[in-house]
Amino acid sequence: MKYPDILERFLSYVIIDTQSSDTSESFPSTAKQKDLAAKLKPELDALGLHDVQVTPWGYVLASWPTNQNHKVPAIALLAHLDTSPDVSGTGVEPKLHQNFQGQDLVLSASDNVVLKVDENPLLKQQIGKTIITASGNTLLGADDKAGIAAIMDALTYLAEHPEIPRPNIKIVFTPDEETGRGVEHISAAEIGAEYGYTIDGEHLGEIEDETFCADSLEINISGINVHPGMAKDKMVNAVKIAARIIEKLPKDTLSPETTEKREGYVHPHQISGNVETATVKFIIRDFTVKGLKKFEKRIEKITAKVTAQFPGSKGEVKISESYRNMKVIIDKYPEVLAKAEQAVAMAGLKVERASIRGGTDGARLSFMGLPTPNLFTGGHNFHSKQEWIALEDMQKASEVIVNLMKLWAE
Numbered sequence: 415m416k417y418p419d420i421l422e423r424f425l426s427y428v429i430i431d432t433q434s435s436d437t438s439e440s441f442p443s444t445a446k447q448k449d450l451a452a453k454l455k456p457e458l459d460a461l462g463l464h465d466v467q468v469t470p471w472g473y474v475l476a477s478w479p480t481n482q483n484h485k486v487p488a489i490a491l492l493a494h495l496d497t498s499p500d501v502s503g504t505g506v507e508p509k510l511h512q513n514f515q516g517q518d519l520v521l522s523a524s525d526n527v528v529l530k531v532d533e534n535p536l537l538k539q540q541i542g543k544t545i546i547t548a549s550g551n552t553l554l555g556a557d558d559k560a561g562i563a564a565i566m567d568a569l570t571y572l573a574e575h576p577e578i579p580r581p582n583i584k585i586v587f588t589p590d591e592e593t594g595r596g597v598e599h600i601s602a603a604e605i606g607a608e609y610g611y612t613i614d615g616e617h618l619g620e621i622e623d624e625t626f627c628a629d630s631l632e633i634n635i636s637g638i639n640v641h642p643g644m645a646k647d648k649m650v651n652a653v654k655i656a657a658r659i660i661e662k663l664p665k666d667t668l669s670p671e672t673t674e675k676r677e678g679y680v681h682p683h684q685i686s687g688n689v690e691t692a693t694v695k696f697i698i699r700d701f702t703v704k705g706l707k708k709f710e711k712r713i714e715k716i717t718a719k720v721t722a723q724f725p726g727s728k729g730e731v732k733i734s735e736s737y738r739n740m741k742v743i744i745d746k747y748p749e750v751l752a753k754a755e756q757a758v759a760m761a762g763l764k765v766e767r768a769s770i771r772g773g774t775d776g777a778r779l780s781f782m783g784l785p786t787p788n789l790f791t792g793g794h795n796f797h798s799k800q801e802w803i804a805l806e807d808m809q810k811a812s813e814v815i816v817n818l819m820k821l822w823a824e
């Protein structure tokens with residue numbers, strides 16, 4: 415049987431619109447994510463996987479028993495079906511730039527969308543490769559269809575090479591990762607694996623075992639409303655209090671737009687209200703819980719100080735936990751990372767340990783009892799019209815998965 419290669423698979427996945435929605439309350443947040451699920455089911459069947467199903471919630475699940483006689487673990491391979499709500503995924507037209515020579519890449523001449531080498535230094539390492547982009551008006555969807563393609567391609571290789579030892583393999587393609595709800599309707603027991611890997615990272619060779627710790631914080635301000643015509647010495651304006659609190663935040667640090675790598679931030683992302691009451695919503699991010707608490711204390715202090723300047727006003731700070739750095743869990747299972755590092759090295763790549771400035775399905779799964787670090791796909795500029803991936807890097811992602819399966823079956 416002739417199976418499609420990784421490029422054919424990838425191109426056939428990205429043209430299916432699977433954009434999720436962060437305002438929808440249904441699950442999956444958009445029904446069109448199931449279009450890709452429906453395409454993947456027969457492909458998994460054709461590879462000989464067992465129990466292939468699309469669940470009513472839109473998860474694609476499959477399992478593949480080991481070909482070994484000794485006891486081996488069950489390893490889950492995960493990727494997500496949806497693309498970011500931020501940029502359109504309708505009518506994706508993938509463009510192949512073959513034998514890349516280090517030039518700027520024109521995605522759309524008419525709309526003047528150009529992928530510039532100066533702004534994307536990693537492109538300089540891609541000479542001679544085939545770069546895949548969208549054509550200016552949409553994202554590409556390598557996040558995370560490159561992950562799905564790499565997994566499907568690794569399974570294809572294993573199907574064509576039954577002599578290669580493999581562990582018990584569990585396949586999980588999730589909807590709604592981008593809305594943070596990817597594992598809302600699945601349990602670790604349902605997945606039935608001891609360890610997992612999301613294939614949802616970026617640069618070649620990268621292994622991510624850390625995510626942010628995340629809380630959300632809300633300041634509820636109450637002022638005193640009086641008719642403006644007779645407000646002298648009586649009115650206390652909640653709108654102005656909210657503005658003053660935000661004004662007191664540092665300007666050059668502690669925000670998403672001024673931090674990178676391992677720095678955390680406090681991010682006011684929504685403000686609403688009137689004279690009587692106002693609410694400011696924040697997200698708080700850091701790699702440690704201690705860091706989070708420090709930032710939260712700081713906002714509480716600012717709130718107390720500012721409301722003290724407005725006699726009669728009140729400011730109440732409410733904090734709720736969003737997710738925690740998966741490293742605390744993954745560190746308890748050093749073999750999960752050790753095997754990943756070995757698999758990357760076997761593919762002739764330099765291992766790069768990185769931390770994710772965000773959360774992943776893997777972070778939530780790790781806390782649900784399935785330790786799940788994240789491996790590279792080769793993609794770049796996720797959630798953007800400038801998204802790109804080198805075909806050869808995606809092939810490396812597939813090779814790493816095959817290596818990883820071999821290692822777990824030993």
Ligand SMILES: [Zn+2]
Pocket residue numbers: 494557558591614
């Ligand atoms: Zn992703």
